[in-house]
Amino acid sequence: MPEPTDIPSFAASQLNLLDAELKAELSETNALLSSHTPTALARAGLAILNLNVSSIRTGLGGKTVVELGLDPAVVTKGDKADIPEHGIRVGDIVALQDQPAGSAKKTEKRELAVKGVEGVVLRVKREVVEILLNKEDADVPSTGKLWLVKLANDVTYKRMNQTMSRMQKLEDHEYTPFMRVLFGQDSPSPLPPDLNDPSNPLHNLEWNDPSLNDSQKEAIRFALASREISLIHGPPGTGKTHTLIELILQMLKQKLRLLVCGPSNISVDNIVERLAAHKVSMIRLGHPARLLPSVLNHSLDVLTKTSDAAALVRDVRKEMDDKQSSIRKTRNARERRQVYADLKELRKEYREREKGCVNNLVHGSKVVLATLHGAGGFHLRGQEFDVVIVDEASQALEAQCWVPLLWVKASKLVLAGDHLQLPPTIKSLNSKHAKPAQQSKQDAIKSTGEEDNKAGSSVKRAAASTTLETTLFDRLLELHGPSIKRMLTTQYRMHETIMRFPSNELYESKLIAADFVKDRLLKDLPYQIEDTDDTREAVVFFDTQGGDFGEKTEDEEMKKGGKKVSLGDSKCNQAEAALVAMHVNKLVKAGVKAEDIAVVTPYNAQVRRISPMHDIVPA
Incomplete structure (x- = not known):
């Protein structure tokens, strides 16, 4: 077994690695922004041009929300005012600036950038984009055409850095027994000794879902019995989230208070949707625009508007909205300053009332759900939970997982994931910042070693052996071995032939295909499909080795075309794209519905090659 990890050195190593990762991300984004025109950035999906302000209102926390739509001057009469296709998504960090003229010099562009405002994308629709401004007193550009450009997102890194810094400063006596185990x-x-012994109370659980298989039941019993940590290993299609739902319901029967997290909004919303079917009272933290429509009624934002305490903040919000609207109509500088001063006082009052409303809602909830990043917000600081559950833990950086673990009080952790799938994507491992990342490990060894020579060996292990690709799931498994893990073994997604390779190569041949999928083929779908070579086989391989299927990178193609924007080293293969289109065409002709066919590729450049070929497929 590996020796214990020195906590301060681990935190120091994480801080340096996170710094290198942020530098890599900022470098990539800044290189694009500094070397391309707004038009080129728009073609690349990183910007939206020709916008103007449709409205300004007050959002959660008293912050300003700006709604943007296309400038009417660029909309042809009779056409819809739909915003052109772009790559800006909810949660992105963006800058809103006056749009420079095509002939603008660099100095003019810099001046416009300085006058712009920054915020977070709150909502994206076909005809509007809403952003939540970072600064309360920001003067929103309101005359002429505006443009929105995507910036590097450092918000998550700030939260992780804050968490690791706090960990690094903890004294030995502040380490909880739970933390020492981790x-x-x-x-x-x-x-x-035996959770299946009839004398053990956990053996006689009353299951909410009688369809659970034996491996799922064993994982649930194990997680309930564990005092500090338990890992639920869920290979693809084995019902990992399904198992977590039953675990949550069983824990609620035991009167436990739960914090349920995931690395992404979709991973959390998936759990909310399933819990809602069981009429579980819960609160989902996070921006409403980032949530699935089906979970909005459980969001904190909606509950603060519909609860009994909502009336206390509603009148202040309306007054703030009226003030926001008056700013655009006010041309006198002195009057504008007075409006901003009034807004400042109203925001203060609004926050006080909203804080009371939010605290009552959150404190009274037995189940709180949030992204790992969102769990570090002020709503949960210092709150007590019996258990923290993290879904998709193998897709999260370890520093992300420590956000809920360090800012709330908890004594038990359940991680669900699959450490044998791809780890989180780390840009600094494949960039010019990789060397600084390696150097940061040496810095961590040196700085912490000087502080405490006794911890020297563990310092070196923590700093030299850990990368951001090493997740908390990985590290705990290495520390404590397979005794802290239970694996789900029945998969419900794949034909047995498809399953066999990953089962043998990754999962020690332990996977079992459920009866209703193990022999299922395309020709067996519940509608008329021809029995052909393509519909009666579970796996079909095409050999594309050789000169006729040459690959190229997006960078190489951009240099030849000259007009498009380089977005990095993404591969594409035109011949393979044509082969995919041909195969899809054959499946559709055999009777397979187009909506039942998925095409997956690891490269964005290849997606762009395949997407236009949908016209080849008959309707």
Whole structure:
């Protein structure tokens, strides 16, 4: 077994690695923004041009929300005012600026950029984009055409850095028994020898879902019995989230308070949707625009408007909205300053009332759900939970997982994921900042080693062996071994032939195909499909090795075309794209519905080659 990890050195190593990763991301984004025109950035999906302000209102926390639509001057009469296709998504960090003229010099562009405002994308629709401004007193550009450009997102890094900095400063006496187990300084508490023994209360659980298979039931019993940590290993299609829902319901029967997190909004919303079917009372933290429509009624924003305490903040919000509207109509500088001063006072009052409303809602909820990043917000600081559950834990940086673990009080952790799938994408490992990342490990060794020579060996292990690709799931498994993990073994997604390769190569041949999928073929779909070579086989391979299927990178093609924008080293293969289109065409002709066919590729450049070929497929 690996020796215990020194906590301060681990935090120091993470801080340096996170710094290198942020530099890599900022470098990539800044290189694009500084070397391309707004028009080129718009073609690349990183900007939206020709916008103007449709409205300004007050959002959650008293912050300003700006709604943007296409400038009527660029909309042809009779056409819809739909915003052109772009790559800006909810949650992106963006800058809103006056749009420079095509002939504008660099100095003019810089001046316009300085006058612009920054914010977070709150909502994206076909005809409007809403952004939540970072600064309360920002003077929104309101005359002439505006443009919106995507910036590097450093918000998540700030939260992770804040968390790791706090960890680094903790004194030894501040480490909880739970925390010591997570760093291998203590062993997990022993479990009953046989959870399936009829004398064990966990053996006689009353299941909410009687269709659970044996491996799912065992994982749930194990997670309930564990005192500090438990890992639920869910290979693809084995019902990992399905198992978590039953686990949550069982924990609620035990009167436990739960914080449920995931690395992405979709991973959290998936759980909210399933819990809602069981009429679970819960609160989903996060911007409403980032949530699925089906979970909005459980969001904090909606509940603060519909709860009994909502009336306390509604009147202040209306007054703030009226003030926001008056700013655009006010031309006198002195009057504008007075409006901003009034807004400042109203925001203060609004926050006080909203804080009371939010605290009552959150404190009274037995289940709180949030992204890992969102769990570090002020709403949850210092709150007590019996269990923290993290879904898709193998897709999250370890520093992300520590956000909920360090800012709330909890004594038990359940991680669900699959450490044998691809780890989180780390840009600094494949960029010019990779060397600084390696150097940061040496810095961590040196700085922490000087502080405490006794911890020297563990310092080196923490700093030299850990990368951002090493997730908390990975590290705990290495620290404590397979005794802290239970694996789900029945998969419900793949034909047995498709399953066999990953089962043998990754999962020690332990996967079992459920009866209703193990022999299922395309020709067996519940509508008329021809029995052909393509519909009666579960797996079809095409050999594309050789000169006729040459690959190229997006960069190479951009240099030849001259007009498009380089977005990095993304591969594409025109011949393979044509082959895919041909195969899809054959499937559709055999009777397979187009909506039942998915085409997957790891490269954005290849997506752009395949997408236009949908015209080849008959309707």
